[in-house]
Amino acid sequence: MAAVEPDKPKRWTLASLPYQRGIATALARALQTGRLAHAYLFAGPRGVGKEAVAYALAAAALCPEQPGEGCGVCNTCRRLFADVHPDVRRYEATGAHFDLDLVREILAEAGRPPSEGRRKLLLVVEPEKMTYRSDAPANAFLKTLEEPPGNATFLLVSHDPRQLLPTVVSRCVAVHFPRLTTAEVTEALVRDFGREAAEAAELAAWAEGTLTEASAAGAAAEAARYESALAVMEAVVRGGVVEALEAAQATRQREEALALVAACAEVAHEVAALQAGTPEALRLPAWEGRCRELAASGGLPSAEELWAGCGKAALALRANCNVALTLEELFLSWVS
Numbered sequence: 139m140a141a142v143e144p145d146k147p148k149r150w151t152l153a154s155l156p157y158q159r160g161i162a163t164a165l166a167r168a169l170q171t172g173r174l175a176h177a178y179l180f181a182g183p184r185g186v187g188k189e190a191v192a193y194a195l196a197a198a199a200l201c202p203e204q205p206g207e208g209c210g211v212c213n214t215c216r217r218l219f220a221d222v223h224p225d226v227r228r229y230e231a232t233g234a235h236f237d238l239d240l241v242r243e244i245l246a247e248a249g250r251p252p253s254e255g256r257r258k259l260l261l262v263v264e265p266e267k268m269t270y271r272s273d274a275p276a277n278a279f280l281k282t283l284e285e286p287p288g289n290a291t292f293l294l295v296s297h298d299p300r301q302l303l304p305t306v307v308s309r310c311v312a313v314h315f316p317r318l319t320t321a322e323v324t325e326a327l328v329r330d331f332g333r334e335a336a337e338a339a340e341l342a343a344w345a346e347g348t349l350t351e352a353s354a355a356g357a358a359a360e361a362a363r364y365e366s367a368l369a370v371m372e373a374v375v376r377g378g379v380v381e382a383l384e385a386a387q388a389t390r391q392r393e394e395a396l397a398l399v400a401a402c403a404e405v406a407h408e409v410a411a412l413q414a415g416t417p418e419a420l421r422l423p424a425w426e427g428r429c430r431e432l433a434a435s436g437g438l439p440s441a442e443e444l445w446a447g448c449g450k451a452a453l454a455l456r457a458n459c460n461v462a463l464t465l466e467e468l469f470l471s472w473v474s
């Protein structure tokens with residue numbers, strides 16, 4: 139799947155954000171009436187658009203084309219979405235702990251005047267980690283929150299605000315991000331993660347209103363499909379016909395069978411690349427070891443035959459043929 143960080147789609151403006159509309163509208167109004175606070179705490183579960191809103195707010199604050207709104211496409215907007223604008227900085231702990239050095243870096247940055255615009259926006263992601271080892275980083279940070287430099291706005295993004303020092307929380311305007319609706323998650327999966335509508339709806343149903351859960355479930359489902367495809371092909375190579383047929387019978391749903399066949403075709407591609415001595419063409423690095431063993435075994439038909447078989451099976455599945463029988467026929471055709 140596409141390597142998209144679920145909480146960081148940085149291309150929305152306050153006007154175009156597809157979720158958290160109430161928050162976007164309130165922030166736009168605060169900015170346009172000159173009442174933007176010096177520090178905001180964006181609090182809520184992972185994957186509900188907190189960073190998307192933070193970047194949209196930064197665009198609205200700095201965009202010269204559409205001041206107060208952000209155009210999303212000008213040089214300023216594009217640079218800040220790409221994290222290369224000098225007045226929009228994002229800070230995140232590299233490990234489990236937000237250490238004092240990083241806090242000092244933030245404070246030094248806050249003390250410098252903006253390079254280009256009238257304001258700078260400093261995103262601090264997971265400030266709750268400033269208290270994990272000692273309170274020193276949080277206390278140092280607090281000092282600046284108490285006397286914020288005139289033209290810096292802090293945007294604290296917290297997935298677990300209960301861990302923050304109360305004194306930090308009380309210096310910020312708290313914005314509580316609710317979970318997304320199932321419809322919003324479904325739409326985002328289709329629009330931003332390239333999922334099919336039916337699959338997106340299924341993932342969204344148990345994602346509990348967050349894109350993180352939904353996209354992780356998608357990645358897990360994808361890994362499970364490659365796992366199944368490899369298991370079947372390894373069984374074929376070992377002469378384990380019964381095992382392969384059991385896998386066919388265990389696959390009940392048509393969509394699931396189509397995904398399994400597609401995963402088999404992908405594995406066939408990997409095996410062919412390895413047999414041709416072109417490992418640079420590999421698409422599934424996580425499975426390279428097992429694909430290498432399959433390639434070395436010589437126990438599978440040629441990639442062309444595998445692809446032809448998978449293509450025929452996919453057509454049959456789309457034409458409403460029996461799911462288990464179609465898979466059985468495919469897997470049996472691989473047994474020499």
Ligand SMILES: [Zn+2]
Pocket residue numbers: 197201202203204208209210211212213214215216
């Ligand atoms: Zn712009």
